[in-house]
């Protein structure tokens with residue numbers, strides 16, 4: 057690049073970064089994702105490294121964060137709150153270790169403390185003779201904002217330290233304020249009920265809550281905290297980071313249970329991979345791992361550069377939130393005729409996968425989130441969850457965005473759609489609508505249904521369009537000769553399809569029931585039904601009373617099932633399937649070894665440390681137990697984790713067995 061062009065780009069980056077610093081630190085409402093911010097900052101740092109004569113002390117690359125807002129009082133930290141340099145790959149992590157060894161002329165492996173990089177808000181607590189005197193946000197790293205009153209509303213922050221363990225007369229303790237995922241969801245749900253705009257993510261929610269001017273508002277927010285280091289401390293000596301963590305933990309500061317001391321960089325890399333796997337199951341959000349040289353003496357010798365210590369590094373994971381553009385909003389017709397708006401996105405990489413569409417669920421959701429065609433939107437993929445649009449970024453609109461409205465006619469068959477009173481969905485009610493037919497067959501053949509290999513969306517589309525099949529029953533009468541008339545279908549693939557259909561003729565009964573796609577009958581209900589009925593004919597003749605006797609089958613489900621079974625074309629479908637040789641097999645009764653928790657039901661309350669709810673649920677179910685929301689006399693165990701809430705009291709009166717998270721772990725052997 058020409059030097060003029062370099063300087064122009066450097067200036068541009070500085071302006072951009074300043075702007076985004078303000079959005080992030082002062083308004084708690086960023087316009088770009090962390091990943092994009094990191095990219096801008098990396099570019100600036102690398103240009104300033106290559107062209108050092110353009111460096112200035114005012115450059116945002118030399119500073120952390122933004123100056124504090126006027127409304128909260130600015131107070132200097134006793135010692136600066138530094139930031140961390142970033143590594144974005146295993147290679148960069150290895151280079152970090154090499155760099156340190158080269159600098160210190162070392163050959164031996166270095167001991168590192170590794171722990172999750174919590175995606176929250178850094179705070180600095182100043183204790184005077186064991187009493188919390190001041191609590192500050194990071195601010196620009198030198199001066200923070202006084203949020204003492206707000207921090208005092210967080211139960212996990214000790215107001216007075218435990219006298220049994222000696223502590224320095226004056227000290228700074230630093231940690232990350234955050235909101236657990238479950239609590240965040242509840243908070244946003246509550247906000248949407250009050251017609252307040254949702255927070256983009258738990259970190260923004262934590263930052264916004266912490267910087268309230270009225271502490272009584274903060275007190276209502278489910279803030280939590282983990283502590284990770286000390287700043288200034290009058291004369292305390294501690295050999296290493298690990299001992300430091302154990303010490304502050306004795307004083308009553310919650311430290312992250314995943315923190316670990318490792319020997320050499322290989323240990324760091326192992327933990328990095330492990331943590332990346334664990335990430336979706338953790339109850340709070342993390343955006344990477346932090347590596348710190350453990351020995352405090354070695355830390356001192358290695359030293360710091362202006363904004364960050366040289367002895368530590370933040371190793372970032374792939375971003376789970378990105379900003380992209382809504383190119384179009386299309387309408388899909390599902391197997392029950394429901395019309396679903398789907399955002400067609402400019403493809404973005406999210407958590408390691410390309411994302412190019414996201415369901416918008418229904419028209420109310422589109423208008424509630426005010427999503428327009430052409431909008432820049434924040435999209436996220438949390439763990440293995442399907443991508444979703446968090447919100448549209450109004451500040452980035454240019455006036456050319458267009459509003460979306462639902463079609464009045466089915467985009468597939470052209471018949472008029474209806475919106476039943478009280479329902480959020482519009483539906484195409486024509487059963488023979490080709491979109492519905494295709495979707496019903498796709499569902500029937502899908503992995504959770506009859507699991508017919510090779511029978512995907514496009515093949516089903518061709519089969520229906522060419523009038524070779526009209527319902528799932530027709531699949532079992534297909535011939536090789538018919539298949540090879542289709543586009544791009546050789547005789548070998550045709551034979552494979554026929555074989556796959558044949559192989560699916562004896563599905564487990566519950567999968568068969570689920571595959572029928574009866575309204576309100578999901579996998580769980582299908583399982584329950586499959587334990588009570590043995591044959592298709594038995595199920596088809598069941599009365600509402602028979603069904604209501606089953607545990608967990610309510611009137612709505614029973615009604616839906618009975619009306620399905622009564623319909624002549626459904627009965628004809630069953631006959632056709634039987635004729636085609638489909639005979640579901642009875643599930644084997646689970647053995648005691650395979651289902652140690654059979655007949656046991658669980659309710660969870662409070663936030664678990666090592667587990668996401670969904671994961672705990674999966675675990676219980678894999679061992680044959682059930683998980684319910686509400687507590688009743690039928691509940692065997694209440695698993696009461698941190699901040700359990702009112703269910704604990706109820707369990708005591710009901711005499712339910714109450715387990716701690718640890719006891720739950722033991723019970724499930726995990």
Ligand code: IVH
Nearest residue numbers: 138139140171172173174178232284346365
């Ligand atoms: S140590 C000098 N440990 O990340 C080291 N920071 O990008 C100071 N953070 O300002 C920080 N988790 O707010 C440390 N386990 C962890 C952390 C962590 C999150 C935040 C912290 C810091 C920022 C740096």
